[in-house]
Amino acid sequence: MSNIHFQEKFEQRHNGPSAAEAKEMLEVLGVSSLDQLIEQTVPSQIRAARPLQLPTALSETAYLKRVRQIAEKNKVFKSYIGQGYADIILPGVIQRNVFENPGWYTQYTPYQAEIAQGRLQALLNFQTMVIDMTGMEIANASLLDEATAAAEAMFMLFAARKNKAANVFLVSDNIFPQTLDVLKTRALPFGVELRIAALSEAELTADVFATFVQYPAADGAIVDYKAFAAAAHANNIAVCAAVDLMSLALLTPPGEWGADVVVGNSQRFGVPMGFGGPHAAFFATKDAYKRNIPGRIIGVTIDSAGNYALRMALQTREQHIRRDKASSNICTAQALLAIMASFYAVYHGPQGIKNIASRIHDLTVLLDSALQELGYNQLNKAYFDTLRFDLGAEVAGLKSEALNNELNFFYDGATVGISLDETTTYEDIQTIVKVFAKVKAKNAADVDLAEIAANLGTAIPAELARTSSYLTHEIFNKYRSEHEMLRYIKSLEAKDLSLCHSMIPLGSCTMKLNATAEMTPVTWAEFGGIHPFAPVDQTSGFMQLIGELNDWLSEITGFAKMSFQSNSGAQGEYAGLMVIRAYHESRGDSHRNICLIPASAHGTNPASASMAGLKVVVVKCDERGNIDVADLKAKAEEHAANLNSLMVTYPSTHGVFEEPIIEICQIIHANGGQVYMDGANMNAQVGLTSPGHIGADVCHLNLHKTFCIPHGGGGPGMGPIGVAKHLVPFLPNHAVIEVSGEQGITAVSAAPFGSASILVISHAYIAMMGGEGLTNATKIAILNANYIKARLEAHYPVLYAGNNGRCAHEMILDCRAFKNVGVEVADLAKRLMDYGFHAPTVSFPVAGTLMVEPTESESKAEIDRFCDALIAIRAEVAAVEAGEVDPANNVLKNAPHTAAVVTADEWDNAYSRQLAAYPLPYLKLNKFWPSVGRVNDSQGDRTLICSCPSIEEYA
Ligand SMILES: *Cc1c(COP(=O)(O)O)cnc(C)c1O
Numbered sequence: 001m002s003n004i005h006f007q008e009k010f011e012q013r014h015n016g017p018s019a020a021e022a023k024e025m026l027e028v029l030g031v032s033s034l035d036q037l038i039e040q041t042v043p044s045q046i047r048a049a050r051p052l053q054l055p056t057a058l059s060e061t062a063y064l065k066r067v068r069q070i071a072e073k074n075k076v077f078k079s080y081i082g083q084g085y086a087d088i089i090l091p092g093v094i095q096r097n098v099f100e101n102p103g104w105y106t107q108y109t110p111y112q113a114e115i116a117q118g119r120l121q122a123l124l125n126f127q128t129m130v131i132d133m134t135g136m137e138i139a140n141a142s143l144l145d146e147a148t149a150a151a152e153a154m155f156m157l158f159a160a161r162k163n164k165a166a167n168v169f170l171v172s173d174n175i176f177p178q179t180l181d182v183l184k185t186r187a188l189p190f191g192v193e194l195r196i197a198a199l200s201e202a203e204l205t206a207d208v209f210a211t212f213v214q215y216p217a218a219d220g221a222i223v224d225y226k227a228f229a230a231a232a233h234a235n236n237i238a239v240c241a242a243v244d245l246m247s248l249a250l251l252t253p254p255g256e257w258g259a260d261v262v263v264g265n266s267q268r269f270g271v272p273m274g275f276g277g278p279h280a281a282f283f284a285t286k287d288a289y290k291r292n293i294p295g296r297i298i299g300v301t302i303d304s305a306g307n308y309a310l311r312m313a314l315q316t317r318e319q320h321i322r323r324d325k326a327s328s329n330i331c332t333a334q335a336l337l338a339i340m341a342s343f344y345a346v347y348h349g350p351q352g353i354k355n356i357a358s359r360i361h362d363l364t365v366l367l368d369s370a371l372q373e374l375g376y377n378q379l380n381k382a383y384f385d386t387l388r389f390d391l392g393a394e395v396a397g398l399k400s401e402a403l404n405n406e407l408n409f410f411y412d413g414a415t416v417g418i419s420l421d422e423t424t425t426y427e428d429i430q431t432i433v434k435v436f437a438k439v440k441a442k443n444a445a446d447v448d449l450a451e452i453a454a455n456l457g458t459a460i461p462a463e464l465a466r467t468s469s470y471l472t473h474e475i476f477n478k479y480r481s482e483h484e485m486l487r488y489i490k491s492l493e494a495k496d497l498s499l500c501h502s503m504i505p506l507g508s509c510t511m512k513l514n515a516t517a518e519m520t521p522v523t524w525a526e527f528g529g530i531h532p533f534a535p536v537d538q539t540s541g542f543m544q545l546i547g548e549l550n551d552w553l554s555e556i557t558g559f560a561k562m563s564f565q566s567n568s569g570a571q572g573e574y575a576g577l578m579v580i581r582a583y584h585e586s587r588g589d590s591h592r593n594i595c596l597i598p599a600s601a602h603g604t605n606p607a608s609a610s611m612a613g614l615k616v617v618v619v620k621c622d623e624r625g626n627i628d629v630a631d632l633k634a635k636a637e638e639h640a641a642n643l644n645s646l647m648v649t650y651p652s653t654h655g656v657f658e659e660p661i662i663e664i665c666q667i668i669h670a671n672g673g674q675v676y677m678d679g680a681n682m683n684a685q686v687g688l689t690s691p692g693h694i695g696a697d698v699c700h701l702n703l704h705k706t707f708c709i710p711h712g713g714g715g716p717g718m719g720p721i722g723v724a725k726h727l728v729p730f731l732p733n734h735a736v737i738e739v740s741g742e743q744g745i746t747a748v749s750a751a752p753f754g755s756a757s758i759l760v761i762s763h764a765y766i767a768m769m770g771g772e773g774l775t776n777a778t779k780i781a782i783l784n785a786n787y788i789k790a791r792l793e794a795h796y797p798v799l800y801a802g803n804n805g806r807c808a809h810e811m812i813l814d815c816r817a818f819k820n821v822g823v824e825v826a827d828l829a830k831r832l833m834d835y836g837f838h839a840p841t842v843s844f845p846v847a848g849t850l851m852v853e854p855t856e857s858e859s860k861a862e863i864d865r866f867c868d869a870l871i872a873i874r875a876e877v878a879a880v881e882a883g884e885v886d887p888a889n890n891v892l893k894n895a896p897h898t899a900a901v902v903t904a905d906e907w908d909n910a911y912s913r914q915l916a917a918y919p920l921p922y923l924k925l926n927k928f929w930p931s932v933g934r935v936n937d938s939q940g941d942r943t944l945i946c947s948c949p950s951i952e953e954y955a
Contacts, residue, residue: 008059010768014513015780016859022780025787025860034779038688040804041782043659046689054552057770060517066767067760071526073541077406078428079273079531082220082386082419083736084146084176084750086246086268087529089422093482094270094343097489098336100523102710105336106499106514108506108838109296109714113311114303114896114930115833118492119339119713120310123298125475126266126280126342128947132470133248134262135255136284138946140295142266142338142715143330144567146242147182147750149263149281150212152294152328153240154183155611156285157210157261158192159327160292162236166209168193170202170237174217179242181735181747183212185578189613199223204231210238215254216247219379220386220417224464229258245269245282246422247384249357252464261285265750268421270344271337272528275542276751277567278716278758280334280341290944291317294328296714300949301940304894304933305901311935313944319570319607320844324616329607332568332704332719336712347485350471356422360385363429364420365459369452370433374442379415382461386419397439405435408534426453473948495931496713497838502928503858503866507810507841507851508602508653510683510705518708518764522757532751533736545763546753552766556774557679557699558692559722563731563740564753569680572700572719573608573647575732575748579698579723580645580674581612582730582745592644592672596635598627600654600845605647605678614644625654625800632664636671643673650677650694651684651808653845654800655785655853665695674698674727682706683855684782684809687775697724707762716755718762780856781809784863788854791867795874799849810853812846813870821880822887825850828873833896835869835919836928865922872920886910891919896930 012018017025022034031037058066079087090099098104110116110123123141130139143149154169169187171180173196180196187194195202199213211232216222229239240261241254246268254262267279283295290297291314299313319326345353364385368378371389379388391398395414402409410417418432430449437444458465471477479485497504504511521527530539550562566572577595584592595614597605599621606616617635620628627648636643646668651657658664665675677691677699683706685691691699703709704717711717723731733744737752753759769777789798789811796813815825825848829839841851854863876892879885887893889909897916907913918924 010057010060010517011773011776014515014769015777015856016784016862017780021860022783025783028790029786034783037783037786037806038779041786041802041806041808042657042688045662046657046694048687048689048693052687052771052775053555054766054771054774057773058767060768063764063768064517064520067521067764070541070544071521071524073544074526074530075538076525076529077408077534077538079408079534080418080420081408081410081531081533082417083218083410083533084178084265085273085531086419086421087423088268088270088272090270090272091344091347093485093489094340094347095523097486098340098343100519101493102514103493103496103498103500104339105710105712107496107713108504108509108511108711109335110312112829112833112839113309113935114830114932115497115838115928117310117931118495119335120298121492122339122342123335124300124310124948125346126338127298128473129342129345129471130266130282130284131947132472133245133253134243134284135253135468136262137287138290138293139282139284140293141298142280142334143283143295144281144334144571145277145279145750146263146265146281147176147179147747148571149283150179150240150242151182151186152283153261153263154192154210154212155186155190156289156292156294156327157238157240158190160289161209163206163209166207167191168195168205168208170208170211171196172199172213172217173197174219174221175212175214175242176218177735178747178750182750185746185748189581189611199228204235204237208235208237210240212240212242214242216244216384216386219388220383220419221380222251222382222384222460222464224461226257233258244384246357246360248466249354249470250361250384250460250466252466253468256468261289266338266341269341271340272523272757273531274528274755274757275530275539276532276753277755278334278337280338290314292327293317295330295333297946299940300945301936303935307932309932309935311937311940313940313946318603320603323603324606324610326603326607329570329574329604329611331570331604332717333715335714336716339713343489345471346476346479346488349476349480350469353471360420360422360424361458361460362456363424363426365456366449366453367418367420367429367432368459370429370447370449371436373447374433374436374440376436381459382464383459385421386417388415388417390415394439398436401435401438405431407432407435408531473950475948497928502837503854503862504838505840505852505854505866506838507655507812507853508680508844509711509841510853510855511711512708512855513857514708514710514761515765517768518761521760521764527757527760532756542753542756546756546759549759549763549766553701553720553722556686556690557701557722558690560725561728561731562720562722564718564720564756564759565732565734565739565747565749566700566719566721567749567754568715568717569700569702569719570604570608571748572721573604573676573678574611576676576698576700576721577608577612577614577645578745578748579721579727579730580676582743583674583727584644586730586743589672592642594639594642595644596632596646598648600625600652601647601649602653602678602680609647625652625656626658627652627664629660629664633667636667636673640671643668643671645674645676647676647678649681650691651681655807655810655812655851656800656802657684657808659803661694680705681809684778686778687771688778691722692724697727698722703762708765709758709761716758718755718758777856784854784856784858785809785811785852788852788863788867792870795871799846810851813840813850813852815850816848818877819848823877823880823892827892827895830934831873831876831892831895832869833930834891834917835873836923836926837866837869868920891915896934898931898933899929901933
């Protein structure tokens with residue numbers, strides 16, 4: 001036999017257990033094959049009728065070759081389109097050590113603060129940067145994009161308005177079309193009226209609660225809003241501004257002219273355009289609104305030793321606590337991209353940022369003068385980086401000449417917009433001048449650029465020139481050399497536990513492998529360097545990639561079509577519910593407003609339902625954790641006239657394939673409702689069953705869970721939705737790029753395909769696994785979970801299981817009884833850090849429990865190590881139960897133990913330092929040290945500090 005045709009299978013790299021290990025694990029479970037386990041686990045009535053029909057799996061090498069060919073179909077023209085997206089120079093030290101580094105991109109959201117101080121610091125730097133640049137008092141640690149940030153601002157100001165009769169959001173007519181589109185979508189369910197007007201003519205009537213302006217405006221003009229803001233405030237009207245962060249290096253920040261909320265995109269701080277994303281939006285406001293801010297906020301506190309420590313602040317505002325009363329449904333945001341933008345500010349510092357902004361502005365003034373000299377009419381008197389020319393009949397000629405030279409401008413009727421960025425050079429200006437000269441049949445050489453440059457003025461009005469300083473904190477002034485920068489990045493990375501260290505067994509979050517081959521294409525210029533509004537004939541690579549992904553995910557979900565607009569699971573929920581709303585409306589059923597949600601649902605479900613204007617009715621679960629079908633039926637029938645939908649997670653958040661799921665869907669349909677399936681647990685379905693097969697109408701997929709996009713420490717993500725045929729016409733459209741039909745709802749995101757550049761990760765995963773590989777992955781995810789269950793159930797009661805005693809891909813460990821001796825589930829979570837592990841999901845969906853999800857990517861060895869740790873910890877709890885140790889002073893209560901504590905000269909604990917830090921032998925070989933002791937949550941919320949404190953302030 002020759003080995004000529006031997007091919008490596010990616011599947012064997014993606015899945016943790018080897019065939020031999022899988023066999024051992026099956027023996028522990030007492031089954032003879034994987035298929036026997038699956039038969040015991042997945043109800044036969046929901047099993048797919050046929051195997052997945054997907055292209056044959058490619059090896060990593062073959063895939064990279066193929067995706068290179070796809071990438072080359074994208075044409076990377078020089079982009080001057082602007083509209084909120086700018087080309088950038090990503091410093092290599094940030095690209096290689098953050099963007100392309102699993103030590104940063106495989107981290108989880110920093111709920112376990114003690115092993116997340118690095119990214120918490122980077123996110124605090126982000127907040128500080130935003131506060132400084134905008135001149136506001138408080139900022140969050142990122143939102144999904146500028147348009148949704150604007151919508152969040154509208155909603156926050158609407159909810160906080162004093163005059164409850166006011167329902168008008170007065171919007172300038174000079175804002176980005178994609179922002180307006182998303183505002184329309186969000187305004188609809190709340191009866192907010194968008195009044196679009198030229199602000200110079202707008203009346204500040206009593207029905208207006210807030211107003212929205214853009215600075216600089218969409219066409220590039222700089223308007224002084226000071227008098228307008230004062231007039232608005234005199235009428236109790238709040239002012240929200242969308243801004244360009246880079247321009248604020250030169251312009252008076254909105255905080256100084258009276259804005260109450262400032263939103264925008266930090267993309268141009270070193271994050272590639274990526275055909276729309278991902279990048280981090282920001283949200284800054286006044287202290288007075290601190291309890292109303294959407295999204296996550298990082299705050300300063302102290303740890304158990306009284307030292308500086310960081311954690312997520314004011315979490316009681318968030319959807320996982322407040323559910324349908326939450327201020328927003330944000331869960332996954334854009335942490336990794338916010339971290340990159342903050343490092344860009346750290347790398348350049350205030351002078352560097354000012355130099356970049358000044359060069360952009362000077363080149364813009366140069367171009368303006370040169371083109372005016374050629375006889376062109378420029379419309380913006382005051383501007384930062386954007387010019388607008390009225391070309392009249394010459395526009396067609398210019399467009400074709402520009403395309404000949406591979407230049408993209410922004411065309412609007414007879415005008416052309418040109419936005420410069422930090423990549424623009426003097427030579428680029430020469431090229432543009434040549435193109436414009438040719439259209440007038442003039443000689444570019446007649447324009448003496450050098451002479452204009454020698455006498456350059458400014459187009460920023462003196463009264464709007466920035467005088468205040470920014471980025472004054474030493475963090476932004478210390479790391480100028482690459483060595484210093486590299487070491488700063490690495491010092492923060494070293495504080496954080498990621499998938500580089502150990503499994504992160506978070507139930508519902510599916511922390512699986514993010515393979516290098518999947519990540520590699522993300523930073524290619526052919527994907528990163530494309531503007532989301534680039535002409536379609538330049539984006540055929542993306543169209544092919546998205547088209548294939550659409551076909552594959554439709555096959556996997558059993559649905560007719562996907563929409564790739566939503567940037568997170570929660571945003572997918574919202575999009576799906578708005579699609580259902582449009583469907584009901586099209587049938588004259590606009591009164592349907594009741595949404596049934598089981599008590600065990602993720603917090604985003606009720607929060608999204610309430611954002612979509614629905615009334616949430618909670619459905620009970622029975623003592624076995626399953627949806628109480630009788631209660632569901634009773635409530636569906638009671639509300640039949642107004643039933644809108646059911647939101648259901650499958651397998652349930654309790655980690656069980658509920659048998660009656662088909663009947664549940666039928667009950668909802670019989671009463672006029674639609675079934676929304678939360679696809680967060682899709683990792684237990686792929687290839688075995690599907691939402692479409694079960695009978696759901698819509699579902700979102702968390703591509704950052706099931707389909708390998710890394711979590712990035714709390715984002716990015718992608719939450720595309722799949723829908724059955726009858727809902728296809730209502731999928732979201734977009735104001736600039738048509739992506740749906742005329743019945744399509746208005747946009748849910750700024751970009752037509754959301755965070756398009758990371759779709760390649762999921763594309764790669766499916767292409768390299770193939771149908772059989774994906775199905776095997778699902779089976780192994782179920783095997784791994786049941787193996788953990790088998791190993792741990794003698795030590796921890798496992799809440800809920802299916803009829804044959806099997807769990808799905810995750811399980812809940814009940815820790816509530818430990819409370820009797822004062823041991824909280826949080827103590828176990830913190831103690832796991834001493835053992836080198838990140839805690840499973842704490843207190844969701846059941847308070848006082850741990851939810852464990854190993855995924856298919858963990859090997860038996862890693863799973864055994866994790867089980868050994870949990871078994872050892874159980875023995876530590878038993879010692880408390882037996883009264884052998886002090887209930888207030890023991891390894892659990894004092895966890896996690898830092899190196900500083902363990903090596904201190906003083907040690908007055910009743911247990912040994914060995915036991916504190918090295919409780920199991922494997923730790924001798926590989927020890928991860930938490931960088932701070934247990935953080936103090938209440939202290940941090942009492943005295944809220946959300947920007948980098950000065951050394952003196954902190955001491
Ligand atoms: C993760 C998750 C969500 C929210 O997804 P995001 O992408 O974080 O917005 C919703 N439902 C369930 C069950 C989840 O696990």
